[in-house]
Amino acid sequence: MKTKVVITGVSGRMGVALLEGVFADDGLELHAAIDRSGSVLEGQDAGAQVGVVSGVDVTADLATSLAGADVLIDFTRPEAAMQYLAACQQAGVKMVIGTTGFTEAEKAKIQAASEHVAIVFAPNMSVGVTLLINLVEQAAKVLNDGYDIEVVEMHHRHKVDAPSGTALRLGEAAAQGLGQDLKDCAVYAREGVTGEREAGKIGFATLRGGDVVGDHTVIYAGTGERVEITHKASSRATFALGALRATKFLSEKNTGLYDMRDVLGLKQAP
Numbered sequence: 038m039k040t041k042v043v044i045t046g047v048s049g050r051m052g053v054a055l056l057e058g059v060f061a062d063d064g065l066e067l068h069a070a071i072d073r074s075g076s077v078l079e080g081q082d083a084g085a086q087v088g089v090v091s092g093v094d095v096t097a098d099l100a101t102s103l104a105g106a107d108v109l110i111d112f113t114r115p116e117a118a119m120q121y122l123a124a125c126q127q128a129g130v131k132m133v134i135g136t137t138g139f140t141e142a143e144k145a146k147i148q149a150a151s152e153h154v155a156i157v158f159a160p161n162m163s164v165g166v167t168l169l170i171n172l173v174e175q176a177a178k179v180l181n182d183g184y185d186i187e188v189v190e191m192h193h194r195h196k197v198d199a200p201s202g203t204a205l206r207l208g209e210a211a212a213q214g215l216g217q218d219l220k221d222c223a224v225y226a227r228e229g230v231t232g233e234r235e236a237g238k239i240g241f242a243t244l245r246g247g248d249v250v251g252d253h254t255v256i257y258a259g260t261g262e263r264v265e266i267t268h269k270a271s272s273r274a275t276f277a278l279g280a281l282r283a284t285k286f287l288s289e290k291n292t293g294l295y296d297m298r299d300v301l302g303l304k305q306a307p
């Protein structure tokens with residue numbers, strides 16, 4: 038039986054990539070397509086944006102959309118995701134959350150909801166980045182003394198949060214490798230006379246421009262050498278394919294909070 042999928046934010050960049058992915062996947066069926074109330078797409082066939090007649094119209098009606106659905110995939114904004122979270126919890130619909138920019142309090146709500154419905158929550162659903170998280174933690178374990186760690190990211194000009202959720206996740210992985218908590222060692226901005234760089238800190242630098250889908254580099258700068266681990270996404274399809282893989286992973290789960298390392302079976306490593 039096909040998994041019945043609800044996609045939110047279907048007018049968005051990721052919404053479109055997800056629609057393409059669902060239409061191309063024999064194991065998945067588009068159950069409902071949601072966009073914000075007042076969206077120009079409301080009432081139109083959800084497939085129209087990608088040249089497909091799906092028979093599913095875009096709607097803002099959450100309750101009707103969730104009835105009979107298996108998994109809701111959300112790549113929108115935190116305020117929208119929180120509404121979808123509450124509704125999914127109530128309706129018993131599982132979730133794949135790719136939205137970024139949540140506060141700690143919002144993340145706690147996701148954690149609490151996962152006691153009722155299974156959720157995959159990851160700031161980057163690409164297989165390559167998921168592997169990168171493991172590599173970054175492993176490198177930090179080895180390069181833990183005499184190496185300065187910096188996380189550099191670049192995204193398109195439309196991105197609204199910084200540093201990216203992925204950059205923060207990579208920072209967490211590096212901190213974990215050092216046996217630290219990112220909260221205690223992160224430096225998010227530098228300007229003016231900052232003084233010398235403190236050992237043990239993890240620095241972040243954010244670049245924005247053009248149509249860059251997502252570049253991330255973690256730098257370990259030591260004496261006489263520098264190690265750099267880089268990932269470059271060239272298409273949003275990579276995130277959409279990861280989200281659909283996460284959707285299928287949830288068919289075996291009823292409750293619990295998972296990330297892409299669970300989906301890919303990478304939790305045991307490094």
Ligand code: NAD
Pocket residue numbers: 045046047048049050051052072073074076112113114116117134135136137138159160161162163276
């Ligand atoms: P976008 O701006 O192109 O699309 C956002 C969508 O959300 C639109 O359809 C918009 O109508 C909808 N939306 C916005 N506010 C809303 C509200 N209040 N209520 C209902 N709907 C609302 O953005 P995008 O580039 O598609 O990215 C969406 C999110 O996904 C961002 O948080 C981005 O950082 C994240 N993202 C995550 C990954 C990942 O792998 N986890 C990859 C890419 C993007």
